[in-house]
Amino acid sequence: MIILTYLLYLLAAVLFILGLKLLSSPKTAQRGNMFGAMGMLLAVVVTLADQRILDFTYILAGLLFGGLIGVVMAKKVEMTSMPQMVGLLNGFGGGASALVAYSEYVRLGEGVSLASLDVMVTLVLSLLIGSLTLLGSLIASAKLHGMMRSAPILYPMQKQINALILLGILVLGGFFIADPGLWYFPIIIVALSVVLGVTSVIPIGGADMPVVISLMNSYSGLAGAMTGFVLSNNVLIIAGTLVGTSGLILTNIMCKAMNRSLANVLFAGVGADYKKEDQVKEERRVVRYTPEDAAFILESAQSVIIVPGYGLAVAQAQHVLQELARILTERGANVRYAIHPVAGRMPGHMNVLLAEANVPYDLLVEMDQINDDFQNTDVALIIGANDVVNPAARTKKESPLYGMPILNVDYARTIMVVKRSMSAGFAGEGNELFYDKKTMMVFGDAKAVVTNLVGLLKG
């Protein structure tokens, strides 16, 4: 029986790996996700057959209640709110891991002094990472959801205090490992980790939350893996580790796309000081164009690259934008979308937002693939994006954007920018692009302007 259980757990782990592997192509991705779900179902069923389980009442209640919440969340959530949703789920996963680790300690009870060193070490790590993930994710989600001020909250000695809390946790953990009988130590460790979860995320600005969410994704996996060590359960270790690496890879990609180090994102409090000098700068004039002018240019364009930013989604203009793209395509133009890695509020977010608006995914092109094409493009149409097309990233050494890879929209023959106002992007850096001779600024709400364009081009 035990051997069968382990073999079936192994099968579940294989399904997880195959499922992630199938995510490498949009054609097979949905099947891959199904594989993952099947692996999970298998693991749960195998576990329920475990002889150690004597009472199913609480289990069923928990499964039904949790399942119901999960279904409602998954059905109701708006695609724009996906980062918060993933954040919350990360937090729950991390919290569950910490709880399991702790209840294992409670279960060991009297026998705890016999618990081996490795169980104790991983128990402490699981408590630490799990609780930190729970609270950190809740704060990140609250910031993304606008329930909390998204600007960094800074106070003196912040880093030092956080370091001190972490040190405190580790020291307490050390004592606890040495004497597992100190039953109140885990509670203090959890309490401190919860505090650290809050204090380590509040100094991070809203624009950097995608990195935090990715990092929390990694932590939730790691917490699972640590709990796997505590329970000597290999499927937990495998699944947790896979998720841990996945989150880490995504974190790394996001940092690279912003040309920032992880340390800089976590500790620098970027976004706190919107540079005042920019606001008192000389008033330069940009040339304003009307949607009629824009439609006239688009009418004769052979090739158009659309650069969508999060502002597009805020204005709910994805659907009408795709309508515009369709009309232009029918007129014989080659229309594609250029997706910057940090477009949206989490890795790959913009792709989901456009897919929801029925944009075929083969028209969504990554930055590296499309950047050389701008020079042969008639119109680069920028909607709701700012920092990712700011040439200051190439040239202006003192800019916070300097070194960030950007979309080469300024190489296109005409640059069309649809924007509400002249305000700076998240980074607080003014955009030289708007003053370019090739640039047509069309001011207004993205949805209104694009709807207008659609009407003009149809007629």
Next chain:
Amino acid sequence: MSETLLVSIYIFVLATFVGIEVISKVPPLLHTPLMSGSNAISGITLVGSLIAAGEGHGGLSVILGTIAVVMATVNVVGGFLVTDRMLGMFKKDTKGKKELNAS
């Protein structure tokens, strides 16, 4: 160091390499579904919480276990379903049929 721990460390290290290998092949196009889907997989901690909630020892262990079951189930069910919903939106450009897909 016990043998079990040693085996676990082996698995941990090898799984890291498998993870890096598999995840780096996922295109940026699918990074959001990757996050939500892998997130659901990390809900595997459900397995541990089931045992904690069902052992019938009563008291604290069961209460904590049950809370853990709820949290992990939200994670698993919510994660897989929302990933499925998202992936269902990704469609290829099939020229003429495109309009049919438009809801």
